[in-house]
Amino acid sequence: xxxxxxxxxxxxxxxxxxxxxxxxxxxxxxxxxxxxxxxxxxxxxxxxxxxxxxxxxxxxxxxxxxxxxxxxxxxxxxxxxxxxxxxxxxxxxxxxxxxxxxxxxxxxxxxxxxxxxxxxxxxxxxxxxxxxxxxxxxxxxxxxxxxxxxxxxxxxxxxxxxxxxxxxxxxxxxxxxxxxxxxxxxxxxxxxxxxxxxxxxxxxxxxxxxxxxxxxxxxxxxxxxxxxxxxxxxxxxxxxxxxxxxxxxxxxxxxxxxxxxxxxxxxxxxxxxxxxxxxxxxxxxxxxxx
Amino acid sequence: xxxxxxxxxxxxxxxxxxxxxxxxxxxxxxxxxxxxxxxxxxxxxxxxxxxxxxxxxxxxxxxxxxxxxxxxxxxxxxxxxxxxxxxxxxxxxxxxxxxxxxxxxxxxxxxxxxxxxxxxxxxxxxxxxxxxxxxxxxxxxxxxxxxxxxxxxxxxxxxxxxxxxxxxxxxxxxxxxxxxxxxxxxxxxxxxxxxxxxxxxxxxxxxxxxxxxxxxxxxxxxxxxxxxxxxxxxxxxxxxxxxxxxxxxxxxxxxxxxxxxxxxxxxxxxxxxxx
Numbered sequence: 411x412x413x414x415x416x417x418x419x420x421x422x423x424x425x426x427x428x429x430x431x432x433x434x435x436x437x438x439x440x441x442x443x444x445x446x447x448x449x450x451x452x453x454x455x456x457x458x459x460x461x462x463x464x465x466x467x468x469x470x471x472x473x474x475x476x477x478x479x480x481x482x483x484x485x486x487x488x489x490x491x492x493x494x495x496x497x498x499x500x501x502x503x504x505x506x507x508x509x510x511x512x513x514x515x516x517x518x519x520x521x522x523x524x525x526x527x528x529x530x531x532x533x534x535x536x537x538x539x540x541x542x543x544x545x546x547x548x549x550x551x552x553x554x555x556x557x558x559x560x561x562x563x564x565x566x567x568x569x570x571x572x573x574x575x576x577x578x579x580x581x582x583x584x585x586x587x588x589x590x591x592x593x594x595x596x597x598x599x600x601x602x603x604x605x606x607x608x609x610x611x612x613x614x615x616x617x618x619x620x621x622x623x624x625x626x627x628x629x630x631x632x633x634x635x636x637x638x639x640x641x642x643x644x645x646x647x648x649x650x651x652x653x654x655x656x657x658x659x660x661x662x663x664x665x666x667x668x669x670x671x672x673x674x675x676x677x678x679x680x681x682x683x684x685x686x687x688x689x690x691x692x693x694x695x696x697x698x699x700x
Numbered sequence: 701x702x703x704x705x706x707x708x709x710x711x712x713x714x715x716x717x718x719x720x721x722x723x724x725x726x727x728x729x730x731x732x733x734x735x736x737x738x739x740x741x742x743x744x745x746x747x748x749x750x751x752x753x754x755x756x757x758x759x760x761x762x763x764x765x766x767x768x769x770x771x772x773x774x775x776x777x778x779x780x781x782x783x784x785x786x787x788x789x790x791x792x793x794x795x796x797x798x799x800x801x802x803x804x805x806x807x808x809x810x811x812x813x814x815x816x817x818x819x820x821x822x823x824x825x826x827x828x829x830x831x832x833x834x835x836x837x838x839x840x841x842x843x844x845x846x847x848x849x850x851x852x853x854x855x856x857x858x859x860x861x862x863x864x865x866x867x868x869x870x871x872x873x874x875x876x877x878x879x880x881x882x883x884x885x886x887x888x889x890x891x892x893x894x895x896x897x898x899x900x901x902x903x904x905x906x907x908x909x910x911x912x913x914x915x916x917x918x919x920x921x922x923x924x925x926x927x928x929x930x931x932x933x934x935x936x937x938x939x940x941x942x943x944x945x946x947x948x949x950x951x952x953x954x955x956x957x958x959x960x961x962x963x964x965x966x967x968x969x970x971x972x973x974x975x
Contacts, residue, residue, distance in 0.1 A: 452782035504900040505898035507892070508897055509947075510892070511947060513814075514943050515941070515943015518815040614794060616790050618785055620787060621787060624786075669797050672801070675794030675797075676794055
């Protein structure tokens with residue numbers, strides 16, 4: 411036990427906060443992520459995370475928590491993307507790209523201001539790569555509220571969302587407001603991505619959104635089950651990542667700890683690859699018995 | 701602005717803009733924005749790793765953009781393409797985060813890799829950029845027909861015996877090559893704006909490939925030249941100007957295309973009323 415948990419793991423406040431934050435983020439991202447993968451909107455999800463850099467660096471300038479910056483900009487950007495390109499799939503691809511490109515330019519400027527106006531130079535690294543250990547415990551109620559809100563919204567709109575994700579024509583034929591559902595879902599993705607950006611940084615937030623969901627969808631075709639599996643494997647990745655990062659404090663080469671975001675991402679990948687071999691082994695066995 | 705140490709900057713940036721305009725056309729045509737975004741980001745991790753090992757940045761960039769492109773190709777064959785791209789990005793960036801935490805890299809250097817460092821390009825760097833740029837253009841010229849055919853009408857390409865997986869691989873390698881050329885100059889994140897914005901604008905304005913490629917290159921060149929001038933005068937990062945101008949070009953082109961369509965429709969109506 412001592413070998414696994416370095417002394418003081420459970421007594422440390424940052425670790426406890428990180429565990430709670432990680433749990434909220436993993437569950438919300440898992441549920442949203444399954445819908446994102448079904449809708450083939452990985453690029454939008456990733457772009458919303460990157461766009462969050464603008465909000466994060468603006469929040470840094472204004473001296474508020476980056477979470478509010480992530481949230482504000484993600485909601486704004488999701489609206490712009492829907493406005494620009496909805497008619498065709500390729501239109502959506504370019505529209506997402508253009509919004510992302512412009513936002514990256516803006517974040518270049520804001521990060522430049524961050525590094526020149528304040529004495530701390532680490533703004534860029536903190537916002538881009540994040541660290542679960544630096545999340546303030548004051549944010550916990552807000553995070554829980556946002557995570558709960560997203561989960562609640564998915565529950566309320568579960569059937570219509572799923573139908574419009576699988577076939578938008580069928581959903582429209584059934585009288586569902588497809589356009590509204592698209593915008594609502596993108597806003598929900600924005601919130602989910604903001605949460606995970608806080609945990610693993612803006613440019614790694616995709617890992618928690620897409621990784622567990624894609625792994626889960628390789629194992630089961632049922633969306634409900636996939637959401638549960640994605641939430642669970644995301645949770646495992648974040649918690650194990652926190653543990654490993656805590657343990658890595660004396661590891662070579664730098665002896666100052668490996669970044670927690672790296673562990674989370676690496677574990678997400680391990681789960682994805684594992685799910686692939688699991689599902690192919692299962693299909694081999696199924697073929698063998700028939 | 702045109703003093704001797706700026707000559708290198710102008711040369712390098714012009715090369716990058718020219719290839720970004722040409723290759724961007726195919727990126728937009730294939731709907732591959734995500735790939736064009738992913739490969740430069742993978743390259744960033746390579747640069748971080750290279751500085752850790754003390755080898756040349758260009759080598760790290762090249763190795764990792766190649767690795768990123770091949771991973772996308774390999775994962776994409778088995779599963780959903782966009783998921784594969786997303787996963788390869790985060791893996792590469794995760795490695796980048798690890799390398800950065802190991803090395804004693806300063807925040808300003810990381811920033812330069814992500815957002816570009818146009819001012820202060822050395823003579824040997826310009827030479828490398830120009831040579832790699834020429835190679836990229838040559839590759840596009842060789843691949844022009846198959847790329848165009850498989851991007852525009854995949855079914856027709858298949859009947860002509862063109863293997864789409866092979867063209868896809870060639871395209872990924874091309875993106876990797878262009879990335880290696882451009883990232884030292886405009887940075888990992890903004891290479892992408894330069895590929896998407898001008899090409900998207902050009903395709904909104906013209907449906908003919910050759911015209912669209914010329915337009916896209918012209919817009920990319922104007923964007924970069926204006927950005928260097930503005931960045932030189934204001935001392936703000938060049939990435940900001942590249943990103944915003946490319947976005948503005950796209951919006952302007954979409955508006956212009958819509959206005960042209962409206963006028964065409966009203967002219968048609970007038971003609972119909974006259975008859």
